[in-house]
Amino acid sequence: MVTKKEIKxxxxxxxxxxxxxxxxxxxxxxxxxxxxxxxxxNLIWVGIVGFLASLIWNYFLRMKDEKKKADTKDNIPIVxxxxxxxxxxxxxxAAIGIFALVYPFVFPMYHTSIMIxxxxxxxxxxxxxxxxxxxxxxxxxxxxxxAVGAYAYALLNLHFGISFWVVLPIxxxxxxIFGTLLGYPVLRLRGDYLAIVTLGFGEIIxxxxxxWDELGNGPRGIGNIPSPSFFGHQFNQHNSVIYIYFIVIAxxxxxxxxxxxxxxxRIGRAWIALRDxxxxxxxxxxxxFKTKLTAFALGATWAALGGVVFAAKTSFINPMSFTIWESxxxxxxxxxxxxxxxxxxxxxxxxLILLPEYLRAVAEYxxxxxxxxxxVVMVFKPEGLIQGVRKIYKFKKxxx
Amino acid sequence: xxxxxxVKNLTxxxxxxxxxxxxxxxxxxxxxxxxxxxxxxGKTTFFNCITGIYEPSEGLVEITPPGKPTQKLNGLKTNYVxxxxxxxxxxxxxxxxxxTVLENVxxxxxxxxxxxxxxxxxxxxxxxxxxxxAVYDSYEILEKIGLDQYVxxxxxxxxxxxxxxxxIARALATDPFLLLLDEPxxxxxxxxxKELDELIVWLRDNENxxxxxxxxxxxxVMSLSDNIHVVDYGKKIAEGTxxxxxxxxxxxxxxxxxxxxxx
Ligand SMILES: Nc1ncnc2c1ncn2[C@@H]1O[C@H](COP(=O)(O)OP(=O)(O)OP(=O)(O)O)[C@@H](O)[C@H]1O
Ligand SMILES: [Mg+2]
Numbered sequence: 001m002v003t004k005k006e007i008k009x010x011x012x013x014x015x016x017x018x019x020x021x022x023x024x025x026x027x028x029x030x031x032x033x034x035x036x037x038x039x040x041x042n043l044i045w046v047g048i049v050g051f052l053a054s055l056i057w058n059y060f061l062r063m064k065d066e067k068k069k070a071d072t073k074d075n076i077p078i079v080x081x082x083x084x085x086x087x088x089x090x091x092x093x094a095a096i097g098i099f100a101l102v103y104p105f106v107f108p109m110y111h112t113s114i115m116i117x118x119x120x121x122x123x124x125x126x127x128x129x130x131x132x133x134x135x136x137x138x139x140x141x142x143x144x145x146x147a148v149g150a151y152a153y154a155l156l157n158l159h160f161g162i163s164f165w166v167v168l169p170i171x172x173x174x175x176x177i178f179g180t181l182l183g184y185p186v187l188r189l190r191g192d193y194l195a196i197v198t199l200g201f202g203e204i205i206x207x208x209x210x211x212w213d214e215l216g217n218g219p220r221g222i223g224n225i226p227s228p229s230f231f232g233h234q235f236n237q238h239n240s241v242i243y244i245y246f247i248v249i250a251x252x253x254x255x256x257x258x259x260x261x262x263x264x265x266r267i268g269r270a271w272i273a274l275r276d277x278x279x280x281x282x283x284x285x286x287x288x289f290k291t292k293l294t295a296f297a298l299g300a301t302w303a304a305l306g307g308v309v310f311a312a313k314t315s316f317i318n319p320m321s322f323t324i325w326e327s328x329x330x331x332x333x334x335x336x337x338x339x340x341x342x343x344x345x346x347x348x349x350x351x352l353i354l355l356p357e358y359l360r361a362v363a364e365y366x367x368x369x370x371x372x373x374x375x376v377v378m379v380f381k382p383e384g385l386i387q388g389v390r391k392i393y394k395f396k397k398x399x400x
Numbered sequence: 401x402x403x404x405x406x407v408k409n410l411t412x413x414x415x416x417x418x419x420x421x422x423x424x425x426x427x428x429x430x431x432x433x434x435x436x437x438x439x440x441x442g443k444t445t446f447f448n449c450i451t452g453i454y455e456p457s458e459g460l461v462e463i464t465p466p467g468k469p470t471q472k473l474n475g476l477k478t479n480y481v482x483x484x485x486x487x488x489x490x491x492x493x494x495x496x497x498x499x500t501v502l503e504n505v506x507x508x509x510x511x512x513x514x515x516x517x518x519x520x521x522x523x524x525x526x527x528x529x530x531x532x533x534a535v536y537d538s539y540e541i542l543e544k545i546g547l548d549q550y551v552x553x554x555x556x557x558x559x560x561x562x563x564x565x566x567x568i569a570r571a572l573a574t575d576p577f578l579l580l581l582d583e584p585x586x587x588x589x590x591x592x593x594k595e596l597d598e599l600i601v602w603l604r605d606n607e608n609x610x611x612x613x614x615x616x617x618x619x620x621v622m623s624l625s626d627n628i629h630v631v632d633y634g635k636k637i638a639e640g641t642x643x644x645x646x647x648x649x650x651x652x653x654x655x656x657x658x659x660x661x662x663x
Contacts, residue, residue, distance in 0.1 A: 258521050261520055261521055261523055262517065262520050262521060265515065265520035265527070265531070266510060266513050266515055266520065266530075266531070266534075267515075267516065267517055267520055268520070269499065269503055269506060269507055269510070270507070270510055272496065272498050272499055272503075273496045273499070273507045273510075275498065276495075276496040276497050276498050276499070277494045277495075277496060279453060279478075279490075279494065280490065280494035280495070280496065281496075281507070282453075282477070282478040282479045282482075283451060283453070283478055283479075283482060283487070283488055283490075284479075284482060284507050284508050284510060284511070284570065284574060285479045285482035285483050285508075285510055285511025285512075285574050286479055286507070286510050286511065287477075287479050288479070294517060298517065340498065390498070390499055390500050390503060390554070392500070392552050393502055393535045393552075
């Protein structure tokens with residue numbers, strides 16, 4: 001039940017909001033007539049909405065506390081439970097598989113195109129998840145490697161006519177190399193310092209691209225990037241979108257496949273150990289620097305792969321596609337989806353990229369919505385939409 | 401008896417503070433040695449210096465692993481110290497909270513395994529065998545330490561005493577010849593302390609490790625130790641068998657001067 005105290009609190013919060021938004025919501029300067037209009041009705045609305053929002057917020061907070069008390073143990077996300085259950089796993093995966101398969105044929109091209117973007121973000125998210133989610137390195141310049149991949153395809157194709165399929169492994173390698181080169185000096189820093197320096201590096205790459213006209217036409221960018229060919233056959237525009245869709249699906253599957261293997265390997269465990277406790281990790285004989293560098297370089301590899309697909313899909317790239325906002329969006333995908341949780345990241349990418357596309361009305365407020373979502377997730381579900389679970393090893397107990 | 405750890409004139413300055421002042425200490429093979437002293441005496445700093453977490457201002461740290469030549473540890477990074485066979489636990493428990501108990505121990509195996517990224521991605525047969533072996537070895541260690549019932553729990557969910565034991569299990573997984581235990585009994589109840597006592601003796605007798613432990617529980621120290629080193633204000637003030645140390649006037653003075661002691 002709502003208590004008196006809560007009502008009082010909500011009342012003051014509403015009052016505070018009214019004061020806070022007064023200049024924005026109430027005062028309006030009409031520059032044509034040179035008069036100031038006071039929109040008092042807005043003030044009342046802000047008050048009512050603030051009051052109700054605060055009540056609802058409190059209600060959910062209390063629900064969360066009660067739920068926490070009720071069951072502390074059984075908090076494995078439902079998706080994981082479905083996947084762990086032999087009976088459900090096959091039908092569950094089959095349903096997703098069939099949906100993915102028929103998707104581009106059932107829905108118009110526009111939807112397929114949006115889905116491709118979302119799937120590219122799944123790849124980017126899974127790559128960044130290695131760096132941020134598993135190894136705990138806050139990388140705000142991830143988009144730099146995305147740019148490396150995109151420009152690698154655009155330039156190699158422009159100058160040497162190299163095809164998509166050949167560029168793919170080259171770009172991956174370039175991503176690894178750039179990741180190692182950038183990681184080498186910056187990974188000696190930690191926490192906030194690392195975040196700031198990677199942010200700087202990301203911006204440097206963009207500014208270089210913007211100003212180096214000879215390399216990639218500067219801000220004008222590179223156009224006419226061909227879409228991938230199918231054994232030499234070039235599809236028409238419509239079919240080519242479908243084709244790219246399936247390529248991304250394949251790449252996403254490949255990513256999930258490899259990331260899952262890495263996560264439960266010697267190196268994956270070392271990443272998580274490093275994230276959980278750097279000193280204990282080193283005391284267990286793990287080389288801190290090397291482990292960080294592998295995570296960083298591997299994350300960069302996937303970013304570059306994503307970049308190639310992006311360039312092939314849009315057929316035009318310029319430095320504006322690789323701003324800091326891109327890095328932040330990918331980071332949001334990881335944090336909101338669930339740090340260190342592959343399934344969470346996939347869900348996060350689909351939600352965060354598809355929603356703004358379909359809710360065109362809020363698309364303008366994308367960053368605002370991200371911010372609000374970030375706050376809500378951090379308060380109510382700090383582990384992200386779908387929390388990661390660790391592998392349970394099966395082995396036969398030996399008889400003594 | 402040959403010394404397996406030989407520390408000479410170890411000095412550690414923090415700005416003006418001499419946390420360690422020309423400390424000499426040796427541990428012999430098969431020994432259980434203790435390092436005791438009042439709060440802030442510099443015991444943990446001593447561990448940090450020999451395991452490469454701090455770089456000592458002066459002094460020499462040498463080890464002689466069984467069957468291997470003597471080597472210097474100064475200036476070596478922590479992970480290489482561990483690789484050479486010195487493993488430690490922490491006074492303030494430092495487990496990997498995002499992992500299961502088994503995985504925590506598997507982290508200890510890390511430096512004895514080889515598979516890298518490529519092998520993990522391709523899951524080669526050598527990588528699979530290695531993983532299987534690591535799981536098996538880790539489980540065996542958990543059995544020895546008496547934690548096998550918790551194998552799939554997340555490490556944070558363990559009771560306090562079990563967390564301390566898990567730290568020992570994890571350290572043991574690195575195949576050390578010398579275990580450095582920083583206050584392993586801190587926060588344990590008498591029953592748990594007794595079990596710890598037995599565990600430490602068992603480790604020495606069956607696992608071929610020597611032990612150097614820091615401990616405030618004097619009953620435990622006196623019953624366990626072959627040799628006790630006492631430090632106060634960074635200086636070593638006494639060394640000897642439990643009997644000798646107990647009757648040493650310097651030691652009595654150091655402890656009586658500190659009211660927070662329970663000796
Ligand atoms: N990183 C550091 N920087 C500055 N001073 C330090 C640092 N680490 C330890 N000290 C100081 O060195 C002294 C010895 O600390 P240390 O932690 O080694 O004591 P201790 O013997 O382990 O004590 P306790 O029994 O309380 O664990 C203390 O005065 C402490 O404040
Ligand atoms: Mg200490």
